[in-house]
Amino acid sequence: MEVKVTQSLKPRFKFPGQNRFSLNVFWLLASGLVLILFLVVPLLAILGRTLASNILGEFLADPVVIEALRLSLITTLLSLLLTVIFGTPLAYLLARYQFPGKNVLDTLLDLPMVLPPSVAGVALLITLGRRGFVGEWLERNFQITLGFTTGAVVLAQLFVAAPFYIKSAKAGFEAVDSSLETVAATLGSSNWRNFCRITVPLALPALLGGLVMTWARALGEFGATIMFAGNFQGKTQTMPLAIYSALEGSGGLNQALALSVILVVVSFAVLLVFKSLARYTTINQE
Amino acid sequence: MLEIAIEKKLKNFELQSCFEFRPEPGGNNVLVLFGPSGSGKSITLKAIAGIFAPDSGRIVIGEKVVYDSQQKINLKPQQRRVGYVPQNYALFPHLNVAENISYGLIGLNRSEIVRRVKNLLELMQLQDLEQRKPRQLSGGQQQRIALARALAIEPPLLLLDEPFSALDANIRQQLREEMLKLSRRLAIPIVFVTHDLDEAYVLADRIAVYNQGKILQYGSRHEIFYRPNSEDVARLLGNRNLLSGEVLEVNSAQKQVLVQLAHFQLWVDVEAGQVFVPNSKVTLMFRPERVQLLQPLDEVELFGTTNYLKAGIIEEIGRGSTHLLKMRLLDESTSDLPETKKIGKIELEIEVSSQLYDQLALHKQRDWWLRIDASQIHIINQ
Numbered sequence: 001m002e003v004k005v006t007q008s009l010k011p012r013f014k015f016p017g018q019n020r021f022s023l024n025v026f027w028l029l030a031s032g033l034v035l036i037l038f039l040v041v042p043l044l045a046i047l048g049r050t051l052a053s054n055i056l057g058e059f060l061a062d063p064v065v066i067e068a069l070r071l072s073l074i075t076t077l078l079s080l081l082l083t084v085i086f087g088t089p090l091a092y093l094l095a096r097y098q099f100p101g102k103n104v105l106d107t108l109l110d111l112p113m114v115l116p117p118s119v120a121g122v123a124l125l126i127t128l129g130r131r132g133f134v135g136e137w138l139e140r141n142f143q144i145t146l147g148f149t150t151g152a153v154v155l156a157q158l159f160v161a162a163p164f165y166i167k168s169a170k171a172g173f174e175a176v177d178s179s180l181e182t183v184a185a186t187l188g189s190s191n192w193r194n195f196c197r198i199t200v201p202l203a204l205p206a207l208l209g210g211l212v213m214t215w216a217r218a219l220g221e222f223g224a225t226i227m228f229a230g231n232f233q234g235k236t237q238t239m240p241l242a243i244y245s246a247l248e249g250s251g252g253l254n255q256a257l258a259l260s261v262i263l264v265v266v267s268f269a270v271l272l273v274f275k276s277l278a279r280y281t282t283i284n285q286e
Numbered sequence: 287m288l289e290i291a292i293e294k295k296l297k298n299f300e301l302q303s304c305f306e307f308r309p310e311p312g313g314n315n316v317l318v319l320f321g322p323s324g325s326g327k328s329i330t331l332k333a334i335a336g337i338f339a340p341d342s343g344r345i346v347i348g349e350k351v352v353y354d355s356q357q358k359i360n361l362k363p364q365q366r367r368v369g370y371v372p373q374n375y376a377l378f379p380h381l382n383v384a385e386n387i388s389y390g391l392i393g394l395n396r397s398e399i400v401r402r403v404k405n406l407l408e409l410m411q412l413q414d415l416e417q418r419k420p421r422q423l424s425g426g427q428q429q430r431i432a433l434a435r436a437l438a439i440e441p442p443l444l445l446l447d448e449p450f451s452a453l454d455a456n457i458r459q460q461l462r463e464e465m466l467k468l469s470r471r472l473a474i475p476i477v478f479v480t481h482d483l484d485e486a487y488v489l490a491d492r493i494a495v496y497n498q499g500k501i502l503q504y505g506s507r508h509e510i511f512y513r514p515n516s517e518d519v520a521r522l523l524g525n526r527n528l529l530s531g532e533v534l535e536v537n538s539a540q541k542q543v544l545v546q547l548a549h550f551q552l553w554v555d556v557e558a559g560q561v562f563v564p565n566s567k568v569t570l571m572f573r574p575e576r577v578q579l580l581q582p583l584d585e586v587e588l589f590g591t592t593n594y595l596k597a598g599i600i601e602e603i604g605r606g607s608t609h610l611l612k613m614r615l616l617d618e619s620t621s622d623l624p625e626t627k628k629i630g631k632i633e634l635e636i637e638v639s640s641q642l643y644d645q646l647a648l649h650k651q652r653d654w655w656l657r658i659d660a661s662q663i664h665i666i667n668q
Binding site for chain 1: 364
């Protein structure tokens with residue numbers, strides 16, 4: 001998330017030292033407007049149509065909607081937690097140490113961001129699914145079944161979304177001067193204390209930015225989830241899946257609209273909070 | 287006390303650092319590691335601090351062995367707790383001055399931390415800045431905070447890596463003086479890395495001269511500046527007055543030797559332990575500020591005394607308080623020496639105070655009799 005850039009390019013329709021609204025700005029704005037309209041209008045249309053037909057109240061009590069929302073929030077929070085726990089050390093390792101094959105590993109970790117989620121779904125099925133080689137072993141020895149459970153939803157989200165955090169956190173750690181850590185060590189402070197008190201606070205904007213991207217990706221996750229976890233209401237049917245089901249089946253357009261509005265509002269709120277948090281931590285360091 | 291003998295193979299050279307530093311009472315407590323950049327000074331410092339591992343060797347700080355490759359001892363930086371100030375200070379940008387200084391004060395109670403921080407702020411004259419962030423402060427203030435942070439843990443040794451190199455000249459001089467006072471007062475031995483000759487001279491009790499990973503010479507400031515053990519050391523210390531010659535005669539007690547250089551001869555005092563034999567090749571060196579301008583050449587000639595040279599000023603550089611004169615030795619008009627021994631273009635550098643420069647009207651009077659006292663010439667075998 002480009003917090004610094006948005007700060008320095010505060011929308012003031014003039015270049016530094018220029019007071020008049022110039023022709024350049026006019027053309028920039030005019031061409032930018034095309035994309036602004038394209039991106040914003042459909043979102044407003046959802047909002048407008050839902051409010052106009054006054055269906056939100058009805059669907060807010062709908063168990064399909066409530067369960068989907070609850071499931072989405074729980075699973076994304078879990079995948080976020082797993083991402084932080086396992087992604088942070090990995091990002092630090094990639095940022096601070098050189099080892100053979102590091103470039104290849106780095107690229108492999110970026111891959112889930114580029115691949116279509118359906119590939120992720122297939123990949124997860126043949127490894128962790130009931131007949132996948134890890135899944136079969138888990139079921140035989142521990143009676144653990146992952147495929148088509150809530151756990152599978154979390155894993156699908158983790159698979160497609162964790163790389164965003166790893167990438168951002170790695171860049172954040174790299175930007176922290178390692179001599180700060182070495183000097184902190186000579187002062188008698190343990191590596192863990194230095195990590196918590198020096199490295200993490202300084203990398204915090206990047207860590208938070210990575211978290212937002214990861215959460216957003218996890219919340220929107222559809223393809224891998226429907227293939228690996230299925231579409232069972234209350235168990236694996238997250239918001240995106242519920243919207244799809246509503247359009248396809250019983251709920252109809254109105255249910256899909258209500259679900260979409262909720263998703264838009266929740267996403268907007270979370271993004272806004274995270275952005276101001278990241279900005280606050282950046283400013284606080286200066 | 288600091289004892290170090292380490293080796294490390296690096297990309298461009300092999301580092302071999304070996305010396306023993308015992309601060310003497312009445313001294314500055316400062317050991318200067320001097321040398322051009324990339325000669326192994328900073329790496330040696332890091333090895334002492336424990337943030338860079340040598341291949342082999344031994345490091346002892348005080349009575350504590352912190353590294354010994356044979357006994358497989360390699361203490362972590364946290365266990366060594368030497369005060370280390372890197373070249374860029376490495377202040378924690380998100381912490382304020384007080385938090386920076388108190389960072390290493392772990393496990394002390396609140397009032398003790400407050401007391402120590404307060405003392406250090408006073409010592410470093412940073413009293414009103416405790417709430418500021420490093421980037422709101424000047425370079426000199428940042429440097430003091432880094433020093434205060436290192437001193438807060440009451441280290442057995444202070445390691446400073448070119449601490450003043452990023453500062454303006456006038457601040458540098460002021461901080462240098464402050465540091466001298468501080469080091470005498472705190473009685474903590476300081477290892478100071480620099481490539482600045484003036485800095486080395488002002489601060490050092492002892493100097494280790496580095497080049498290409500090796501220590502060329504280790505000794506007192508006087509030894510290094512006036513008795514370099516090789517031409518390389520003399521050159522690294524900015525001495526351009528190097529003359530090669532041949533021993534003509536050695537007086538009976540090995541107290542003085544007479545050296546033939548091109549068309550002239552100089553008597554040179556021999557130091558204890560030095561031995562010279564006639565006809566051996568030697569190099570003479572002397573500091574530019576130790577050459578006397580005796581009298582203008584067109585005045586009466588001098589006969590019967592020794593160590594005189596004739597020279598003319600060919601170039602000069604005003605440096606404020608001093609003038610550096612480049613002088614070329616003038617040929618002996620009556621010389622009947624063979625062509626090979628004829629004087630080429632032998633040039634000397636001579637430093638005179640600006641006061642003397644004006645008194646002698648050196649801007650007009652260019653040709654002079656010079657004298658170099660036998661005691662001021664350092665001689666080494668080639």
